[in-house]
Amino acid sequence: MTNRLFYGDNLDVLREHVASESVDLVYLDPPFNSNANYNILFKSPAGTQADAQIEAFEDTWHWNDTAEDAFDQVARSGNSKAFDLLNAMRSFLGENDVMAYLSMMAIRLVELHRVLKPTGSLYLHCDPTASHYLKLLLDGVFGADNWLNEVIWRRTGSHNNAKRFGPVHDVIHFYRKSAAYRHRPVFRPYTRGHVESYFKKEDRRGYFWTNSIHGAGTRNGESGKVWRGYDPTAAKRHWAVPSDLVTALGVDPDLPQHAKLDALADLGVIDFPPVGSGALPTYRQYLDRSPGLLLQDIWAYQPHTRGTLHGSQEGIDEDVRWLTAQGDEERLGYPTQKPIGLLERIIAAS
Structure with missing residues (x-):
C-alpha cells in the first residue's frame, strides 16, 4: 500500500x-x-x-x-x-x-x-x-x-x-x-512574555520555575498513597506527574506514578519540603528542558506576531x-x- x-x-x-x-x-x-x-x-x-x-x-x-x-x-x-x-x-x-x-x-x-x-x-x-x-x-x-x-x-x-x-x-x-x-x-514555542513571567528563578543548571507534581482531589490507587514520607491524600490531593515533563526528560510514560516520581528525584529536579510540614514536593521545570506549550484546541494564526515567541522566528501558529x-x-x-x-x-x- x-x-x-x-x-x-x-x-x-x-x-x-x-x-x-x-x-x-x-x-x-x-x-x-x-x-x-x-x-x-x-x-x-x-x-x-x-x-x-x-x-x-x-x-x-x-x-x-x-x-x-x-x-x-x-x-x-x-x-x-x-x-x-x-x-x-x-x-x-x-x-x-x-x-x-x-x-x-x-x-x-x-x-x-x-x-x-x-x-x-x-x-x-x-x-x-x-x-x-x-x-x-x-x-x-x-x-x-x-x-x-x-x-x-x-x-x-x-x-x-x-x-x-x-x-x-x-x-x-x-x-x-x-x-x-x-x-x-x-508542542508549540512559548511566548516571550510567558518565559519572562514564569522562568524567573535560576541555579547552576539554568532558568526554571517551580511546578506541581500533584493534582486536586484524592485517589484510591497508587497516586493517592504515601511517597517518601509525603501523603497527598492528607492534603486532599494526588500524585500527577505532568506528561510534558515526562516527555521532556525522557521518562517512560507507562511507569506507575511512584516510579515516575523516583525517576524525577534521581534526575535531581524535585524540591523536597520538610516532611511533616504539610507541603508536598514540587519539581523544577528548566527552560532548556521544556518542550514548549502543549498544543490546545484552537489553531489560529496571528498575523504580525513575529518576534513574540521564545526561540522561534515564526508568528503565533504560523x-x-x-x-x-x-x-x-x-x-x-x-x-x-x-x-x-x-x-x-x-x-x-x-
Missing part, C-alpha cells in the same frame, strides 16, 4: 481495496454546498475533464434516488445508532440537499470506522454549516465517548459583515476508534496559517486547499 493513490468514489475504494482495521489515521475534508469547481484538479487519468464525474458530483447535493440509496445502505449497515440518528435527522430536516449530504456522509463514515485500527484516529474537517450534524453522525458511528476534541482552525483573515460576526473558522472533529488509540503530545489568495507558494488553485502545516500537526499527533 506504500505511496498508492486511488482514483474514484471513495466509498467504492474503501469497500474494494481497504481491509478492515488496516488504517492508522484518517483525515477527511468533505466539501459542502459545492459544485463542479471542486473537480478542477481531478481530471480523468487520460488528462481530460471528466464530465460524468462532474455530473455525479453535482448530483450528490440533491435528494434523489442516489440519496435514498445511501440512506438505505446505512439502514442495512448494522450500525443501528448511526441509522437512528440519520432517521431522526430526516424527520427533522426533510428530504432536502442537506439531508442528501448527510446520507452520503453517513455511509462513508461507517466504512471509515470499519477500516480504522483500534489504535487509529479520525479527523473530520468541515465548516460550521453542517459541523453540528456531522458530530451527531460521528457520535452514532464511533460512540460519543470516543469524541476527543472539536479543534477550531482559523481559515482566513477577516470577513466583514455588518449584521453578524465575521465567519473565519473551520471545525475539525477528532475521534478515536477505541481507548487503545495512539496520541503524541505536540505553521498553520491560511493560504493567501495571491502569491502563496503552496496554492495550487483548488478552492478549499488546506496548508501542509495543518496536516503535519495531525500526523505528528497521531
